[in-house]
Amino acid sequence: MISESVFAAVDLGASSGRVVRGEIDAERIELREVHRFVNRPLALPDGLHWNVGALFEQLCVGLAAAGPVRSAGIDSWAVDYGLLDAQGALLGLPYHYRDPRASAPPPIGPVELFERTGLADLPFNTIHQLRAESAERLGAARNLLLIPDLLGYWLTGAVGAERTNASTTGLFHATRQDWDRELIDRIGLPQRLFGAIEDPGTSLGPVRPALRDAIGGRALELVRVASHDTASAVAAMPARTDRFAYICTGTWSLVGLERPAPLLTPAARERGFTNETGVAGIRFLRNVMGLWLLQECLREWPGSNTAELVAAAAELPALRTLIDVDDPDFLAPAQAGEPPMTVRIAAHCDGPVPRTPAEFTRCVIDSLALGHARAVADAVAVHGAEVEVVHLVGGGVHNASLCQATADACDRPVAAGPAEATALGNLLAQAIAADVLPDWPHARYLVARTHPPTHYSPSGDRAWRTALDRVTALARKRAA
Incomplete structure (x- = not known):
């Protein structure tokens, strides 16, 4: 039945x-x-x-x-x-x-x-x-x-x-x-x-x-x-306030805010933002290259275990080597005629070139967190209102190092979870269509109650501010 x-x-x-x-x-x-x-x-x-x-x-x-x-x-x-x-x-x-x-x-x-x-x-x-x-x-x-x-x-x-x-x-x-x-x-x-x-x-x-x-x-x-999987993920955000930013992590990281209407200003365009439709208004966001970078590196290290690599990377000093994760040189897969990802990362480093898988992993985690922070800061600047918390959902939830680094880089608390936000948003849309749930505010409240996120507090370490300046300089040099 x-x-x-x-x-x-x-x-x-x-x-x-x-x-x-x-x-x-x-x-x-x-x-x-x-x-x-x-x-x-x-x-x-x-x-x-x-x-x-x-x-x-x-x-x-x-x-x-x-x-x-x-x-x-x-x-x-x-x-x-x-x-x-x-x-x-x-x-x-x-x-x-x-x-x-x-x-x-x-x-x-x-x-x-x-x-x-x-x-x-x-x-x-x-x-x-x-x-x-x-x-x-x-x-x-x-x-x-x-x-x-x-x-x-x-x-x-x-x-x-x-x-x-x-x-x-x-x-x-x-x-x-x-x-x-x-x-x-x-x-x-x-x-x-x-x-x-x-x-x-x-x-x-x-x-x-x-x-x-x-x-x-x-x-x-x-x-x-x-x-659109990001639309489903944002729909299932366990938000208790409208003053939040979101990061949907996976192959890409989609970083942004919800708005009642599109933001079509020159500042929004110049900073690379996009306006996509969601279930609760407009998803005002920017694409960040995401865990694709690490996924491509793992293809070069047969037999490597992601969790073990992340644990080993966590033992290394933070912020030694950084890249601009949004550099288009990282977009294409190696099988499309591009060099292996580790070779491309080595060619774009600010700092010592990584030599081991753990060092490459540390570089990617730190740089991705800073990519998140740049997108959040730019979204807040052009949107014109502050956010109280950054909700991080998707596969990156399982990477505690990335979650903590994102809180440190953003200098804002991060609420991580649920990992399965996209599937949840998909299912919740069906439940609302079937009148099992009345609307999206109730659906989000239910997610917050049944899938409470893990909270990460920013360290306040000013080294992250300096690191953000470093990757911003890399991005400006690329755009020049």
């Missing part, structure tokens, strides 16, 4: 995916991970792609493992997409956002782009990826579906776009909260690619009957959640 308060979250990250079963009522949230799988990109002759067929297969395995649930929802990373032809067939594997496809510059400058879309002008944004598409592929395409929408289409046959993810494309009007049809025309893209935008909580309908055996032999409703 299907419980009215049990849901399944399909949570796809850039390096792994999982399916989480959640039981939710007004007093409790109980989570159980039922399936986890790797997400490895495919380096093919024409570029770096996502293996979406394998993701779909593992998604179905996970939904079968979840057992009877009232509904399921899918979230993933942003900006990447699949193109469907007139018969609904996928026109090739979606490109990976780290693929260095060269795109023609759009016939519109970055200032106007920011004023219209609210986004920082990043090379992997959907608008630039589409500018790199061939005329043949665009001519054959009838629909563009972002990754969660594509997987939802395969499950249900429903075509559409979810609002929080659409807002990351660079083709979405920040104040009108819909596709920027004038911009789409100006850059020469077919209007037919961009379907109706729907909000989190709307239903895609039941899974196709032909797929029921693959997901456990039962009917299942799919619900649109905040399908």
Whole structure:
């Protein structure tokens, strides 16, 4: 029998995916991970792609493992997409956002782009990826579906776009909260690619009957959640005040504030901020390179244990060697023709070049904490109001050294947790849609009660202020 308060979250990250079963009522949230799988990109002759067929297969395995649930929802990373032809067939594997496809510059400058879309002008944004598409592929395409929408289409046959993810494309009007049809025309893209935008909580309908055996032999409703994983993570922030900053840690760190409306000032644009739609207003944030740096280093150290490396790094002196984590030289994976990550870090060091895995790990942890601090300080400066606490969620919660370093670098208390914020946000959207919970303020209060964060107090050590000046100087030198 299907419980009215049990849901399944399909949570796809850039390096792994999982399916989480959640039981939710007004007093409790109980989570159980039922399936986890790797997400490895495919380096093919024409570029770096996502293996979406394998993701779909593992998604179905996970939904079968979840057992009877009232509904399921899918979230993933942003900006990447699949193109469907007139018969609904996928026109090739979606490109990976780290693929260095060269795109023609759009016939519109970055200032106007920011004023219209609210986004920082990043090379992997959907608008630039589409500018790199061939005329043949665009001519054959009838629909563009972002990754969660594509997987939802395969499950249900429903075509559409979810609002929080659409807002990351660079083709979405920040104040009108819909596709920027004038911009789409100006850059020469077919209007037919961009379907109706729907909000989190709307239903895609039941899974196709032909797929029921693959997901456990039962009917299942799919619900649109905040399908950009950062939007789901921020939705589940255990905040008790509106005076907070957030850091969603993982392959990327997304650092910012919640606002009732987009902030489209020159200062916001010049400092690299972006305005994305969330469930409680606008996510005003900046991308910081994130734990990707350490993940890539670990690929060079077969057999290394992350926890042991972090523990060894904690025994080393802090702040000896720093890098600007936002340097674009760190963006591409080694298999895309770039040197190994340790080689790139060594070439950009301020301080002695690391020689051991523990020294590289210490450099990455300290530098990432300072990247967090720079983004928080800039967000506060352009937003114009102070924050009382920094909420840190996602995989970085398990790295106590990173949490403490972030508190020291930000010189603000850090509330770390929950690690599973993205899956929680996914499940909570379904619970609200099912009237199990009344609204998002109640959902956040419930998270704070059932998943209390771990608190880290800043040390007050002025060495972190000096270190922040060092990485700021590196960033200015890069921008010069």
